[in-house]
Amino acid sequence: MADYIEIFNEISELLQKGKARDIVPAVQKALDAGARPADILENALMAGMNIIGGKFKRNEVFVPEVLIAARAMNKAAETLKPHLAKAGITPVGKAIICTVKGDQHDIGKNLVKMMIEGKGIEVEDLGVDCDTQAIVNRVKESDAKVLCLSALLTTTMSAQKDVIDALADANVRDKVKVMVGGAPVTQSFADTIGADAYTPDAASAADVCRAFYA
Ligand code: B1M
DSSP states (O other), X not given: OGGGHHHHHHHHHHHHTTOHXXXXXXXXXXXXXXXXXXXXXXXXXXXXXXXXXXXXXXXXXXXXXXXXXXXXXXXXXXXXXXXXXXXXXXXXXXXXXXXXXXXXXXXXXXXXXXXXXXXXXXXXEOOSSBOHHHHHHHHHHOOOSEXXXXXXXXXXXXXXXXXXXXHHHTTOGGGSEEEEESTTOOHHHHHHXXXXXXXXXXXXXXXXXXXXXX
8 A cells, every 4th residue: 555655646636636537547557556446446536535525514625626526536436447346247136226316426326336336236327316206116117136325415315215115105115125325324324214224335335235135
C-alpha cells in the first residue's frame, strides 16, 4: 500500500477535481504498477469521495462540483470493474438493484452492483429514483432471488419500507430476499422495516447476497 501512496493521491486529486478523462489512465497506471483493485477503490477513489463529501457538508463545494466528482468516480469504477469481477464465472442467479424513490445517489449502488457481479450473480439495475410500484412489478416479472435497495438520504430511507410493504401487499414478499443499505441506514432500521439483510458496505453486501444463493 505504501508503494502506491503517490498514485493513490493523484487519483484522489483527479476525482476531487472531477477530471473524468484523466482519471481513467491514472487508474490504469495504478493497476499496471501492481496495486490491488480493492485498494485503488478504497484508498484512492473512496478516499477522494470522502474528502468531497466533507467539503460539501461544510459548504466549501456545491452540487455542480460534487456532480462532476461523481461522474469521475463512476468512470474510474467502470475501469476497475473487470478487475474486481472474477472472470469466466457462470452466473449463479439473478438480483435486482436500485436506489429508492426520491433519491438520485447512485455511486454506492453502482459499487454494490459491481461487487455482487464479482460474486457471479447477474444484476439488473433499475437505476435511481425508482418508483415503488415499478420495483414491485419488476420483482413479479423477474426470477431474481434478491432485491437490493440503496438510500442515501434520511428523507428517502423510508421508501425502503414502502417497497417492503408494497411487496407484501402484492403477495410477493416471499419471492425475494430484500437487502437494504446506504449511509443513513442501520441494522436496527433494517430490523424495524422487516428487511432480510443490512450491510454497511459494498463488499459485505456482496458476501451476504452470495450467501442467499447457497
Ligand atoms: Co448528496 N447528500 N445530496 N449528492 N451526497 C449526501 C448523501 C449528504 C450526506 C451530504 C451532506 O450533507 N453531508 C446529504 C444527506 C443528508 C441526509 O439525508 N442525512 C446529501 C444531500 C442533503 C443531498 C441533496 C439534498 C443536496 C441538495 O440538493 N441540497 C441532494 C439530493 C438529491 C436527491 O437524491 N434527490 C443531493 C445531491 C447529490 C449529488 C447529485 C450532487 C451527488 C450524487 C451524484 C451521484 O450519486 N451520481 C451527491 C453526492 C455525491 C453526495 C455525497 C458527497 C457522496 C455520496 C457518495 O456517493 N458516497 C454525500 C456525502 C457523503 O456521503 N460523504 C451526499 C460514496 C459512496 C461510495 O458511498 O453511497 O454511502 P455510499 O455507499 C456505500 C455504503 O453506503 C454502502 O456501500 C457503499 C460502498 O461501500 N451502500 C450499500 C450503499 N448502498 C447500499 C446498498 C446495500 C448495501 C450497502 O444493500 C442493498
